[in-house]
Amino acid sequence: MLAALGFATIAVLLLLTMTRRASVLVALVLLPVLAALIGGFAGDLGELILGGLSKVAPTGIMIAFAVLYFSLMVDAGLFDPLIRVLLRAARGDPLRVTVATAVLTLCVALDGDGASTFVIAVSALLPVYRRLGMNPLVLSGVVCLGAGVMNMIPWGGPTVRAMAALKLDSSEVFTPVLPAMGFGVVWVLVASYLLGRRERNRLGALSPREPATDVRADTQQGEDAGDEREPAASTTAPAATAAASNRQVTPTTADGPESQAPARSPGEGPGAVRVPPGQRPWLNTFNLLLTIALLVCLIQEVLPLPVLFVLGFAIALLVNHPSWEQQQALLDKHAKSVVLVTTMIFAAGVLTGILSGTRMIDEMAEAFVSVVPDSVGSHLPVAVAVTSMPLSMVFTPDAYYFGVLPVLAETANGFGTDPAEVARAAILGQMTTGFPLSPLTASTFILIGMSGVSLGEHQRFIFRWAFATTLVMTAGALLTGAFSL
Numbered sequence: 001m002l003a004a005l006g007f008a009t010i011a012v013l014l015l016l017t018m019t020r021r022a023s024v025l026v027a028l029v030l031l032p033v034l035a036a037l038i039g040g041f042a043g044d045l046g047e048l049i050l051g052g053l054s055k056v057a058p059t060g061i062m063i064a065f066a067v068l069y070f071s072l073m074v075d076a077g078l079f080d081p082l083i084r085v086l087l088r089a090a091r092g093d094p095l096r097v098t099v100a101t102a103v104l105t106l107c108v109a110l111d112g113d114g115a116s117t118f119v120i121a122v123s124a125l126l127p128v129y130r131r132l133g134m135n136p137l138v139l140s141g142v143v144c145l146g147a148g149v150m151n152m153i154p155w156g157g158p159t160v161r162a163m164a165a166l167k168l169d170s171s172e173v174f175t176p177v178l179p180a181m182g183f184g185v186v187w188v189l190v191a192s193y194l195l196g197r198r199e200r201n202r203l204g205a206l207s208p209r210e211p212a213t214d215v216r217a218d219t220q221q222g223e224d225a226g227d228e229r230e231p232a233a234s235t236t237a238p239a240a241t242a243a244a245s246n247r248q249v250t251p252t253t254a255d256g257p258e259s260q261a262p263a264r265s266p267g268e269g270p271g272a273v274r275v276p277p278g279q280r281p282w283l284n285t286f287n288l289l290l291t292i293a294l295l296v297c298l299i300q301e302v303l304p305l306p307v308l309f310v311l312g313f314a315i316a317l318l319v320n321h322p323s324w325e326q327q328q329a330l331l332d333k334h335a336k337s338v339v340l341v342t343t344m345i346f347a348a349g350v351l352t353g354i355l356s357g358t359r360m361i362d363e364m365a366e367a368f369v370s371v372v373p374d375s376v377g378s379h380l381p382v383a384v385a386v387t388s389m390p391l392s393m394v395f396t397p398d399a400y401y402f403g404v405l406p407v408l409a410e411t412a413n414g415f416g417t418d419p420a421e422v423a424r425a426a427i428l429g430q431m432t433t434g435f436p437l438s439p440l441t442a443s444t445f446i447l448i449g450m451s452g453v454s455l456g457e458h459q460r461f462i463f464r465w466a467f468a469t470t471l472v473m474t475a476g477a478l479l480t481g482a483f484s485l
Contacts, residue, residue, distance in 0.1 A: 002039060003367040006360035009035040010403040013351075014395070024398045028347035032354035041358050052353015053346055056164045058306050060345040064338050065309035066155030069294075070111030071334045072316050074120070078287045094134050094203055098142055098196030101125055102188050105146030110291075112156040113337075114435060114443035117147050122450040138199050140451035141462035142192045144436035148466055149184040149473075151432045152177070154298070154305060157341075158431045161401035162423040164348045166409050167356075170298075170305055172420045173427065176482040180428065183476030184469050191465050283320065290316060348402050355406065364407050366414065380412040381483035382474065385425035389470040392434025397441075400430050421483035428477065429470035437466060 013031050016022040036045055090096040101121065109117045121143045129139050152159055154170040163173050294312045298305060321327045355361040376383065391400060405426055409419035435441050437459050448458050478485055 002358065002360045003363035005035050005039050006355060006364040007367075009355070009360070010364075010407070013403050014399045024396075025343055025347045028344070028351045028398070028402065032351045035360070036354050036358060039358055039360070041354075044357070045354075048354050048357035049350050050353070051357055052349040052351070054349075055167045055353065056345055056349035058169070058304065059160055059164045060342045060349075061306040062309055063155055063160050063345060064342045065306070065313045066112060067338050067341060068331075068334055069309055069313040069316060070113070070155075071116075071337065072313070072320060072330060073287055073291060074108075074111055074116055075330070075333075076283065076287055076320055078284060078291065081284065090128070092128075092132060094132055094200040095193065095196035097125070097128055097132065097134065098138055098199060099189065099192050101139060101142045102146050102192035105143045106150055106185060106188065109147045109150035110153065110295075112151070112153055114147055114151065114441070115446050117150075118143060118436075118443060118447040118450060121146075122447065126451065133203060134199055135202070136451045137453050137457060137461040138195055140447055140453050140458050141465065142188075142195060143447060143451075144458070144462050145188045145191055145433075145465060145469060147436050148433035149181060149188055149469060151435060152181050152184075152427050155309070156432070157397055158401065158427050158435075160345065161348070161397055162405060162427055164345055165352055165401050165405050166419055166423050167352065168420055168423060171301055173423045175301075176420075176480075177424045177427065177473075177477055179480040180473045180476035180482055184433075184473040187469055187472040191468070195465075286319060287316065290319075344398070348398075351402055352406065361406050361410055364410065378415055378417070379485065380408065380415065380417060381421045381425040382478070382485055384408060384422055385428045385470065385474040385477065385483075387429075388426050389429030389432075389434040389467050392429065392431050392438045395430070397431040397435070401426070417484075424477065424482050425474075428473045429467075433466045433469045433473075437463060 009031050013027050016027045016031075033045065033049075036042070036048065041048065090100045104124065105117060105121045108120050111117070122139065125139060126136070128134075129136055151157065152174070154160070154163075154174045159170070159174055163169060166173075290312065294308060297303065297308050302308070303311075317327055317330065321330055395404065405423065408426075409422045412422045413419050431438065431441070436444055436447055438444055439455060444455070448455055451458075477483055
């Protein structure tokens with residue numbers, strides 16, 4: 001009875017969230033409450049929900065202050081010097097530009113927000129790709145690879161969901177897969193090198209009248225002269241149209257269309273430069289040192305993650321915005337993002353509290369174990385890892401982590417496998433390497449829209465590379481003992 005009720009609850013949850021018949025918040029709260037009432041647990045409802053909320057409270061606190069911290073750093077322009085250095089080092093070479101794209105994305109994606117990562121990386125580098133006649137699919141693809149790996153960080157969506165769903169902390173889920181994530185970062189750099197070399201070969205050698213010594217100056221001169229020269233080679237339709245029409249695409253900023261905006265050098269497009277005029281010059285150095293110290297403390301677990309982010313944000317806010325008015329303005333600016341994420345986390349606490357407290361999840365796991373062959377059950381973490389990335393195309397992160405993962409974890413537990421191993425396996429692909437390709441995430445459309453490519457082109461171009469990232473990290477996890485074969 002309880003197993004059937006639990007499976008029905010999750011099935012309806014998946015149906016409602018995948019078809020968008022109800023918001024994730026509503027489904028996570030009301031469906032388990034209804035299931036508890038049907039199962040005869042009305043008298044224990046308050047205790048069950050409160051137990052679930054208390055379990056996810058540290059995770060909710062961590063994600064709230066992590067979003068605030070990295071949003072502050074993005075606004076302060078922490079990554080702007082890196083953008084300029086990378087563009088200067090690329091020197092107009094398609095291979096170097098592609099590798100620089102990967103490095104920039106890996107750094108910017110530290111904020112755990114795919115949308116802001118795409119805005120910064122694409123707006124900074126798209127003018128370079130257009131000037132060199134590079135395929136914009138390379139841009140969207142490499143950004144996809146870098147953002148996918150970095151979405152594994154503890155304050156990123158998938159890992160937070162995995163921790164909340166299974167009531168685990170980052171030392172049990174994220175820390176053991178750090179070496180595997182390192183494998184993934186190396187693979188992203190290798191993949192960007194291979195894609196860049198292929199793009200360099202496609203474009204061929206630059207003609208003598210188009211030296212590639214200074215992309216910034218060449219772009220500025222080309223725009224001032226009406227950009228009369230043709231691109232080095234044809235690109236896909238969106239990029240070719242933009243290049244041939246002398247970039248008639250009107251950039252949009254927070255203040256509205258920039259119809260009369262002056263020409264910008266690469267790296268200075270909308271979303272790239274965020275340092276207000278007159279900002280104290282030492283502030284970026286302080287922010288960099290503070291961020292490095294915070295990341296070291298997070299990895300070393302000097303203090304619990306929520307405490308570290310609370311302290312880090314308070315210090316950063318005081319130094320960057322010393323006045324009360326400035327602090328309130330920043331909180332008002334990012335309040336929506338914080339509320340959207342944290343309410344989802346606490347709603348998940350309602351679901352997990354009821355499913356666990358009523359023993360529905362235990363009954364579901366026992367029913368599932370009874371039909372899973374022993375030969376498959378013992379290798380469940382590997383199976384979860386390999387299938388995690390493709391399932392990003394089918395399941396939303398909430399549906400997978402709050403609906404599917406708990407059942408898989410309890411099933412693995414029935415075969416003597418630590419549920420934490422299943423969580424580690426899941427974050428190697430499900431809405432990490434897979435999220436920038438999935439039509440189920442809104443940020444994917446920011447990436448392809450800004451790059452000027454279609455979803456189908458983007459998926460066909462980069463899917464195998466993204467899937468390879470998951471396979472490389474799976475191999476790394478097996479080698480380093482994050483989970484067993």
